[in-house]
Each structure stands twice: as C-alpha cells, then as structure tokens.
Amino acid sequence: MSTLKVFTDLQTSPELIDWLRESIAPHELLLPGKTGASVLADVPTDPLMQEADIVLGQPRVDAVLSSQNLKWLQVSTAGFTRYDTQDFRAAVKDRGIPVTNSSHVYDDACAEHVFAFMLANARQLPRGLKTRCANGAPEWLELRRDSRLLQGQSLLIVGYGAIAERLIELLAPFRMKITAMRRTRRGDEKVPIVTPDEVSAALGEADHVINILPDNAESLRWFNAERFAQMKQGAIFHNIGRGTTVNQEALAEALQSGRLGAAWLDVTDPEPLPDDHVLWTLENCYITPHTAGGQFDEARVLIRHFIENFARYQAGEKLVNQVM
Amino acid sequence: MSTLKVFTDLQTSPELIDWLRESIAPHELLLPGKTGASVLADVPTDPLMQEADIVLGQPRVDAVLSSQNLKWLQVSTAGFTRYDTQDFRAAVKDRGIPVTNSSHVYDDACAEHVFAFMLANARQLPRGLKTRCANGAPEWLELRRDSRLLQGQSLLIVGYGAIAERLIELLAPFRMKITAMRRTRRGDEKVPIVTPDEVSAALGEADHVINILPDNAESLRWFNAERFAQMKQGAIFHNIGRGTTVNQEALAEALQSGRLGAAWLDVTDPEPLPDDHVLWTLENCYITPHTAGGQFDEARVLIRHFIENFARYQAGEKLVNQVM
Structure with missing residues (x-):
C-alpha cells in the first residue's frame, strides 16, 4: 500500500x-x-x-x-x-x-451522564443541595419523602443503539424494568423492544423516558404534545440525543401542567437556549450544556x-x- | 405466649x-x-x-x-x-x-444517595446545571474536559457494613477498584479489606473515599488533618455516616488547599451547620441535609x-x- x-x-x-x-x-x-x-x-x-x-x-x-x-x-x-x-x-x-x-468514544460518558441524571432526580440532589434545614423540619420530612429509590423503577429508552446497550449494562444491579424503542426489532437486543407503532403503551408505563434519538427527518420533534400526553403522570424525561427531536413548547407545557415530574436535558434547540426561553424558568427543568459526551x-x-x-x-x- | x-x-x-x-x-x-x-x-x-x-x-x-x-x-x-x-x-x-x-430500611437509599454523589461529581452536574454556554466556548471545553468516567476509578469505603455491601453490588458494572476499611477482617467481605492500621496506603490510592463510620468514641473526628493529608491529590470525599466522625475545620482546609477535589456530605456536626460556617462558602463542598436514608x-x-x-x-x- x-x-x-x-x-x-x-x-x-x-x-x-x-x-x-x-x-x-x-x-x-x-x-x-x-x-x-x-x-x-x-x-x-x-x-x-x-x-x-x-x-x-x-x-x-x-x-x-x-x-x-x-x-x-x-x-x-x-x-x-x-x-x-x-x-x-x-x-x-x-x-x-x-x-x-466516533460513537464508541462517547457511549460510556453519555450512558454515565444520563445515569447521573436519573440518580440525581431519584435522590433529589438539586433540591437537597440548596436546602438548609434541621432534621425533623417540615421541609426535611418533605424532601426525604420525595426522595426515591431508582431500583425497581421502570424505564423506556427511545433510540436503541450503543449508548442504550451500555446504559442497560450499567443499570443491571438496579433491576429496573427496561424497554426500548427501535425502528426495527432485530432480535438480539438486551431488553424487550417496541417499534414506533407500539410505543404509546410503553410511554404510559415508564417512570423514566430517555431520548437518545439521532437527528434526522424522521425524528424531528418526535417528542410532541401527543407523546408527552401519553406519558405516565409524573414521569421523568431525559434527553441526551439531539435537541431537534423535541417540541420544546410542548415539553414546557407538560412540565408546567405536572404531566411530567421533571426534565433533564443535555441537548436543546438551539444550544444554548435564548436567555428568555421558558425552559430556563421552570424549576423542574434541569439543563447541562451538551456535556454528556465529555470526558x-x-x-x-x-x-x-x-x-x-x-x-x-x-x-x-x-x-x-x-x-x- | x-x-x-x-x-x-x-x-x-x-x-x-x-x-x-x-x-x-x-x-x-x-x-x-x-x-x-x-x-x-x-x-x-x-x-x-x-x-x-x-x-x-x-x-x-x-x-x-x-x-x-x-x-x-x-x-x-x-x-x-x-x-x-x-x-x-x-x-x-x-x-x-x-x-x-432499622439499618436494612436505609441501606438501599443510602447506597443510592452516595452513588448519586459520585456520578454527579464525575459528570460535574452542579457546575453543568448552572453553566449556559455555546458548544465550543472556552468554559464548554473546560467543563467537558473536567467531566470524568466513574468507570475504572478507585474507591475506598471507610466503614464496612450493609450499606457498603449494597453499594458494592450496585457499582459492579462500573468495574471500580474498591477497597474497604473494617476494624476486624472477617474473611467473607466482597472486596479487599484493610484494617485501621493499614489504612494510610489505601487512603493515598483512592479517587473517592466514602465515610460510613458509625458515631462512637473510636470514630470521633476520625477524619482529621492527618488523614486528609494522606489522601490522593484531588480525591473526592463523601460522608453518609455521621458528622461527628469528621474534623470539619481540617476538611475545610483540605478543600481550600486543593488536596481534596470536592466533598459531598449528607451529614455534618451540627445539622444544619450554622449559617456562617466555612463549609457553606466553599464551591467544592456539596451538602444535602441528612436525606440519604430518605425514601x-x-x-x-x-x-x-x-x-x-x-x-x-x-x-x-x-x-x-x-x-x-
């Protein structure tokens, strides 16, 4: 050569x-x-x-x-x-x-980043880190009561690829009920797969929904008002895919109405969001600036x-x- | 009866x-x-x-x-x-x-809480959540570079009991190098054990040190200036045990000098710390108000x-x- x-x-x-x-x-x-x-x-x-x-x-x-x-x-x-x-x-x-x-380079970091999102949410870290209170105070009892175990919760991963596979491995000891959506079921997946036709029921059952959809014509604003309305009351939405796959106005409404318990986003559209964007103003919306793959x-x-x-x-x- | x-x-x-x-x-x-x-x-x-x-x-x-x-x-x-x-x-x-x-009731929640601390630190969540920047900006490059993989890091657990055992199970897929300190080695532990006599070397090798010591005469201010000085430069200190087991002035100094990279505390002495306590003022000290066991x-x-x-x-x- x-x-x-x-x-x-x-x-x-x-x-x-x-x-x-x-x-x-x-x-x-x-x-x-x-x-x-x-x-x-x-x-x-x-x-x-x-x-x-x-x-x-x-x-x-x-x-x-x-x-x-x-x-x-x-x-x-x-x-x-x-x-x-x-x-x-x-x-x-x-x-x-x-x-x-170079997806292999980012699989581990992205999987850990969204794992950090899920655990921080379960343990109410952002709220706990800004709460100063005595043991036994009303806000203390409330914070402890709102803290959860991630173990045993249910998870739907939308977009099944290398990041999803790595995340599934990392989560194994948490014995979560995990389902994933993939365009076409191939049969070698590590968790039960639903296709886009079958996703409504899965959206309605998950405590956590993780969006890892790539950015393409098919995925544009895939998470819209209809999809958010199909989710379980109080579900937690995570996005480590691309910001364009989400209708952000519909997301803001779902967060404001309480349909969603919280959103944890590493990607938005555009990045960063304009300073006056509604998602910055919502207490239950947590945004990192596209650092999930960073290491x-x-x-x-x-x-x-x-x-x-x-x-x-x-x-x-x-x-x-x-x-x- | x-x-x-x-x-x-x-x-x-x-x-x-x-x-x-x-x-x-x-x-x-x-x-x-x-x-x-x-x-x-x-x-x-x-x-x-x-x-x-x-x-x-x-x-x-x-x-x-x-x-x-x-x-x-x-x-x-x-x-x-x-x-x-x-x-x-x-x-x-x-x-x-x-x-x-009732330790069984709290094992899972405490193990998840400190796991959340470790992942939040690795993925730099508190900093990321307050950073608004464009892809490519200097602070973005810095934040991505400071983000880590928890996988493969080393961990010393000080105080080996039910919480430690549960944590070790949950961490298994992360393939961390885990050691634990226990007063007396029993032989049935899930990780290599060091006794208090042997702990210095272990303190010097760990990326993360987790304190789960109970509160008793022997553990009073166990983490003192000498012990912090034995730790690896930039190590992360976590406390989900009791606040009395730490000399908090020595901890503050270790955080200020950069000996420790960060501290994540769920317990302090007293709780809450007085409003003018130095630990509240340190950017690399993260405190939740004794909610690790909450669920x-x-x-x-x-x-x-x-x-x-x-x-x-x-x-x-x-x-x-x-x-x-």
Missing part, C-alpha cells in the same frame, strides 16, 4: 497530534493551517483536505463531495447529521467511501478510536462504527 | 398505624399521647412506654433503663449512637433485652421491617439487624 495522507481538523494538544502522527507512520499526517473553535462548528475547508486519502474530524459536506482522493471519512462525533442526507449517502456509496463515526482525555480516546480503525482499514477489515 | 404490648413513637399516617396494629394483632399497640417532631429528636418519655414489652422507635435512654417490662427494643434508624455506651450495653445485656436497629414510603418500609422482625421474635428466631 502506498503512503496515505491522513487529514485531521481535530483540536488538541501537540502531544496528542504527535502521538497520532507516530501511530500512523509511515503514512502522512496533514493538519489545517487554522483550527475551528469546536468539533461541532462548521469550520472552513482547508485546501490540504482536498489532497487527503483519509479524513478524521468534521469536514464540510461540500469539501467531502469535492475531494479528489478521499477513501474513508471518520467523523469525530457520535452525531453525523450534516452528512445524513440522501444525496450525501448516494455520493459516498457511489464513490465507495466508507463513513465511520477527561476525550481527545486521547478519540484518537485511539481512530488509530484502531486505521489498523483495521490497512488490514482490509471491517471498520468499527461504520454508518454509511 | 400472652398478649404483648408494643409501644411505638413512630410519626406516620393513621393508615400505616392501623396496618401495624392489624399486623401484630392480637397483640396490643400502644401509642404516645403526643409525638415528637422527628425520628431523630429526643422526645419526652411517654408513661405508656413503661408498660411496653416491645418498643419500636427512639425512646430516651433513661426510659429504656427504667422500663419494667421491656423485652426487645427496635430502634427506627440505622444509627443508634445514644444507646451505644458501655453502661447501656451492659444494662440490656444484663436484662436480656435484644436491641435491633418515598419510608415509614411503610420501616414498619414492614418491624413486622418481619416481630414474626421472628414470636417464633423465637434470630432477629435481623441485632446490634446488642
């Missing part, structure tokens, strides 16, 4: 870039002149990308489509909305370019994921996290 | 009191004229208690010692500090009065625990949670 040119727009330390360079040698690493501010921002195309055989990062769609030598694209996030169009899929299929994402040494894990896939690529093996 | 008189000072609903009465019939339930404000408050002695064969609740020490007919005391908490003296132990031993506590339907679980023990008592079987 001749020398491959690997282009990355990853923002990280010189040490990690050196590690990447050494790990792929004798193949060549190309770096852009100027990096973007975020892995999620739409960075301008670097001319060097056009020469690359392999790209790791977040290239512009037009840059991918106009590239001359591209043989493989690894997206450095779990989400890949910008590439998920019929045109793009047709183009990469036509040119035989596999597209992989100490995230860049190292991301690069290791690429290096491992690069070895598979060179060996002609099946790539991990191939999405197109 | 003749009719037994069961006295309880439990504060709960008439329905639950009726359930208790029916469950122990034909034995007799005695209730005080006026209940205390809290299960932890030192309620005045009720004259009816003096007639009781069995007491469920939080009777005064002198009332227990002066009781004429007492044959069994079940304390309605996990802690039983007020009774844990040589004199009291000698007196109940002498009179053949078994003393049980929806706590009183029902407490009464069920008593009813089950009452059946064992009548059958002459070994009581659960016997502490004296």
Whole structure:
C-alpha cells in the first residue's frame, strides 16, 4: 500500500497530534493551517483536505463531495447529521467511501451522564443541595419523602443503539424494568423492544423516558404534545440525543401542567437556549450544556478510536462504527 | 405466649398505624399521647412506654433503663449512637433485652444517595446545571474536559457494613477498584479489606473515599488533618455516616488547599451547620441535609421491617439487624 495522507481538523494538544502522527507512520499526517473553535462548528475547508486519502474530524459536506482522493471519512462525533442526507449517502456509496463515526468514544460518558441524571432526580440532589434545614423540619420530612429509590423503577429508552446497550449494562444491579424503542426489532437486543407503532403503551408505563434519538427527518420533534400526553403522570424525561427531536413548547407545557415530574436535558434547540426561553424558568427543568459526551482525555480516546480503525482499514477489515 | 404490648413513637399516617396494629394483632399497640417532631429528636418519655414489652422507635435512654417490662427494643434508624455506651450495653445485656436497629430500611437509599454523589461529581452536574454556554466556548471545553468516567476509578469505603455491601453490588458494572476499611477482617467481605492500621496506603490510592463510620468514641473526628493529608491529590470525599466522625475545620482546609477535589456530605456536626460556617462558602463542598436514608414510603418500609422482625421474635428466631 502506498503512503496515505491522513487529514485531521481535530483540536488538541501537540502531544496528542504527535502521538497520532507516530501511530500512523509511515503514512502522512496533514493538519489545517487554522483550527475551528469546536468539533461541532462548521469550520472552513482547508485546501490540504482536498489532497487527503483519509479524513478524521468534521469536514464540510461540500469539501467531502469535492475531494479528489478521499477513501474513508471518520467523523469525530457520535452525531453525523450534516452528512445524513440522501444525496450525501448516494455520493459516498457511489464513490465507495466508507463513513465511520466516533460513537464508541462517547457511549460510556453519555450512558454515565444520563445515569447521573436519573440518580440525581431519584435522590433529589438539586433540591437537597440548596436546602438548609434541621432534621425533623417540615421541609426535611418533605424532601426525604420525595426522595426515591431508582431500583425497581421502570424505564423506556427511545433510540436503541450503543449508548442504550451500555446504559442497560450499567443499570443491571438496579433491576429496573427496561424497554426500548427501535425502528426495527432485530432480535438480539438486551431488553424487550417496541417499534414506533407500539410505543404509546410503553410511554404510559415508564417512570423514566430517555431520548437518545439521532437527528434526522424522521425524528424531528418526535417528542410532541401527543407523546408527552401519553406519558405516565409524573414521569421523568431525559434527553441526551439531539435537541431537534423535541417540541420544546410542548415539553414546557407538560412540565408546567405536572404531566411530567421533571426534565433533564443535555441537548436543546438551539444550544444554548435564548436567555428568555421558558425552559430556563421552570424549576423542574434541569439543563447541562451538551456535556454528556465529555470526558477527561476525550481527545486521547478519540484518537485511539481512530488509530484502531486505521489498523483495521490497512488490514482490509471491517471498520468499527461504520454508518454509511 | 400472652398478649404483648408494643409501644411505638413512630410519626406516620393513621393508615400505616392501623396496618401495624392489624399486623401484630392480637397483640396490643400502644401509642404516645403526643409525638415528637422527628425520628431523630429526643422526645419526652411517654408513661405508656413503661408498660411496653416491645418498643419500636427512639425512646430516651433513661426510659429504656427504667422500663419494667421491656423485652426487645427496635430502634427506627440505622444509627443508634445514644444507646451505644458501655453502661447501656451492659444494662440490656444484663436484662436480656435484644436491641435491633432499622439499618436494612436505609441501606438501599443510602447506597443510592452516595452513588448519586459520585456520578454527579464525575459528570460535574452542579457546575453543568448552572453553566449556559455555546458548544465550543472556552468554559464548554473546560467543563467537558473536567467531566470524568466513574468507570475504572478507585474507591475506598471507610466503614464496612450493609450499606457498603449494597453499594458494592450496585457499582459492579462500573468495574471500580474498591477497597474497604473494617476494624476486624472477617474473611467473607466482597472486596479487599484493610484494617485501621493499614489504612494510610489505601487512603493515598483512592479517587473517592466514602465515610460510613458509625458515631462512637473510636470514630470521633476520625477524619482529621492527618488523614486528609494522606489522601490522593484531588480525591473526592463523601460522608453518609455521621458528622461527628469528621474534623470539619481540617476538611475545610483540605478543600481550600486543593488536596481534596470536592466533598459531598449528607451529614455534618451540627445539622444544619450554622449559617456562617466555612463549609457553606466553599464551591467544592456539596451538602444535602441528612436525606440519604430518605425514601418515598419510608415509614411503610420501616414498619414492614418491624413486622418481619416481630414474626421472628414470636417464633423465637434470630432477629435481623441485632446490634446488642
């Protein structure tokens, strides 16, 4: 195999870039002149990308489509909305370019983040952390009474993939009653599956509903007023997928009416929400700023994921996290 | 067996009191004229208690010692500090009065509460919940970088009992490196045990240290400046035991110096801390107001625990949670 040119727009330390360079040698690493501010921002195309055989990062769609030598694209996030169009899929299929994402890098962190949401809610942490009261005071009795055990509660996961599978493993000792929604039942899932046609009943039975839907035409505002109305009174809604999959006005109404007990959101639409958005004003709405996938040494894990896939690529093996 | 008189000072609903009465019939339930404000408050002695064969609740020490007919005391908490003296132990031993506590009722809730502390810390929830920022902003990058995986971290549990055992079960899928300290190694523990003599090295290796020490003469201010200095730089300290087991000035210093990364406390000394206490002012000190054992339907679980023990008592079987 001749020398491959690997282009990355990853923002990280010189040490990690050196590690990447050494790990792929004798193949060549190309770096852009100027990096973007975020892995999620739409960075301008670097001319060097056009020469690359392999790209790791977040290239512009037009840059991918106009590239001359591209043989493989690894997206450095779990989400890949910008590439998920019929045109793009047709183009990469036509040119035989596999597209992989980095979902493995984020599975553990996302699963732990939503687990933290569920436990913080069960144990009433935000309220407890701002309550100063004596043992026996009325607010103390109320806080203790509102605290719950997560063990034995029921959970519906909407969007069954690697994050859901990891979460199910982590939750095992809690003996929760877990169901998941998936477009098509494959038969190898770790929990009972409902399809979208069958989801109403499942929505009505869950103490916790976790949204991990990806962002696409089908999922747009999937959680709407009708779906919230189908949920169990007092259910807790979590979103670690994408903000676009939720009708936020309907969510706010469900939180205000008491239909939902609380919402824990790591994603919104847009991010961040405008300062005057109603969701900021609701006491039972908890928002973290899209940090569910974050982890100490995230860049190292991301690069290791690429290096491992690069070895598979060179060996002609099946790539991990191939999405197109 | 003749009719037994069961006295309880439990504060709960008439329905639950009726359930208790029916469950122990034909034995007799005695209730005080006026209940205390809290299960932890030192309620005045009720004259009816003096007639009781069995007491469920939080009777005064002198009332227990002066009781004429007492044959069994079940304390309605996990802690039983007020009774844990040589004199009291000698007196109940002498009179053949078994003393049980209600630790089983609180094991699950306490284990979940400290699990919530650990995950909230790993995922930086308190900070995330008050951060509004755009993807890619400096504070966003910093927050993601400071977020951790709990998986694979190390944990030292100081005080090995039922709560520790439950926590170890719940944490199993996180594959943490767990060690526990116990006065005497018994050999049937679920994790490697260190004795107090051997604890220094273990303190120096743990990412998380959980304090579940009971309140007694030996544990008074057990966590002092020397012990905090032995901990790993940046370690997270959790306390769901008793506030008296910690030297709070030393804790504040360790938090201020950065020796400890954060402290998560459900118990303090006193409770609540005075409004001008330094621990309220530290950004890396998180305090819930002694709610770790709290749970929806706590009183029902407490009464069920008593009813089950009452059946064992009548059958002459070994009581659960016997502490004296």
